[in-house]
Amino acid sequence: MTTRPISVLYMLSWLLPLLALFGMLAGGIASFSLPLFAFVLLPLGDWLVGRAPRLPHHVESSGSQYILEAFVPLCVGVLVIGVLSARHWTALEWVGNTLALGIQAGVGLAASHELGHSPGWLQRKLSRLLVWTSCYGHYHVEHLHGHHVWLGTPHDPCTARRGQTFYRFWRQAVTGSFRCAWQHESQRLMKLRLPDWHWRNEVLLGVTISVGLLAAAYYFAGLAGAMTFIVQAVVGFSLLEAVQYIEHYGLMRAQRADGGFERATAAHSWSSNFRLSNYLMFELQRHADHHVRPGAPFATLGDQAESPMLPGSYPMMILLALVPVAWFRVMHPRLDRHYHNVSTQRGVLSA
Template sequence: MQVQPRACVYMLAWLFPLLSMWGIETGGAATFALPVFAFVLVPVADLFAGRSPRLPNRDGVALADWIMYAYVPLALLALATGVSGASRWTMLEWVGNTLSLGVTAGVGIVVAHELGHRRSTVLRLLSRLMLWTAAYGHYRVEHNRGHHVWVATPYDPATARRNQPYYAFWWQAVSGTLRGAWAQEAARLMKRQLPGWHWRNEVWQNLAATLLLAVFAWLLGRWAGLGLYAAQAVIGFSLLEAVDYIEHYGLMRHRHADGRFERMTAAHSWSANHTVSNWLLFELQRHADHHVRPLLPFSALGDQAESPMLPASYPTMILLALCPPLWYRVMHPRLDRHYEHLATERGVQAV
């Protein structure tokens, strides 16, 4: 494997589990190191580093992938460290460490998302393992077979409608993802002449794996460990749904008179090309290119000209999403300009 130094920037993502473990071991105010890093220092770093628009490339893909794989054991170690020590924490440490591990789990879902699109059975198993730690194993089923088909339509629970606050979207996405995963698995099993409730249904398998991890958490940390495992999981998948919220907010595909939806394009996903946060999130913010070419490795993703750009990186946009009036004030003018641009382009094409 030829080493590409540029790919080493993705090692910055290891700071999530490492800062979590440092906070757990140090205690006190240090337990808030990761939340401050993720939602204060990273946005500031993005302001200084600026944007990094680039064409798709394949430099350092192999090394970048191995750096991403290493996130899995680091995240598992951070969670085990927290669960085993949770019973000794003060209330302040509980809040800080739970937030830190929740953020680590959220980034773990980013890794799981990437691995879930790979063809390797081993990598897909690692994807499921990461999702189990966040009690969200069914996400991979609905995301791959549902979201990528129905994105930017009313049939996709992970597409936020205009004027829909994050808090209403959260329930739509969490409940809809579970229902969608069950429907996908039931349809798959029916083709094999098996009932939907068969043990081969991945929803059952994911539930069983999550419960097994919960048992391990109880064995390591008793009720405090189990409570921590549950709390960080909720924070982790809530961050995922916050990301889903900002990635497709208000973007809907046109429906033709015959009921068919227009073809999905890069115009139906918001993107961000902020340098530092893209390194930390394994290029997740180049979301439009991912939808156009979902099997492409993350480090080979680039910008898509049709995609509307977010005004700030994901950490800042997540904070904005938690305040709906501010979110609407920032996003609605951009959404209107995007649709005006699309209408102009379609008009020119029609002529």
């Protein structure tokens, strides 16, 4: 194991809501400050700063968890400011600021993902707050009880199949994850002898709170505020699904003769070890190690040798995924090489 850089580097994540806030205050073309940073300057910065060494595990840096937790009220505060001020924006400012809030929501869902794996009561509540403001309250139910169990199989709506475009995957993931989460809650409540439509149904609770937040946005900020809340949420969970698309694209677990599936390993998740974007996204790009050690704090994640590496960081790969022809051209040769390496390794082990 090796030590991590000082935790202050994770404070780079705070740039995202602060840039969104700057865009609202400055107005005009500055409203696009965060989208420009996230999808132009950040990929360029990743290319300049480069990758981190491939190391398996790290010692958690001091204070990293507090930086993650502080990210939540910062995002929520900027969202409230945005919704309340939306009626005063021009059309150009509305587009730029709403996109910025959506990007913030997408990274907020990455933070929520990390907090949702935490055993602490406060961390779990902060995690729920982020999914509620993104109208994706079912996410943690499906992620913990569906995706982590069924990744790389046809039963997982959040695993993209080879040749599947992001747009087809988006429909599959958004509808499928909600359906899977509802089925899980229905079965859980049945064991408690409670009906599906009970207040303890976490999916129903999430929908109710998100609708309540939308109603509050309309009451305090009118139609402009309500539309801002809705669109930022859609952009946010669409970015989450874009990340899930690239994290497991084409990596399917082999089915055994008895109908079961081989054990999920690091070989079933793509990873990326670009330094800059890893600090900004709480090491979300070290995704294979997360699946191997789902309870490990984000600052301890490293690179698993079995995991295939993406050619770029998440912001770059998201843009690539929006152009299916380019995505297939880049990813399919890498997917073929990965499966060749896996089959070769298995041949050596069996011999």
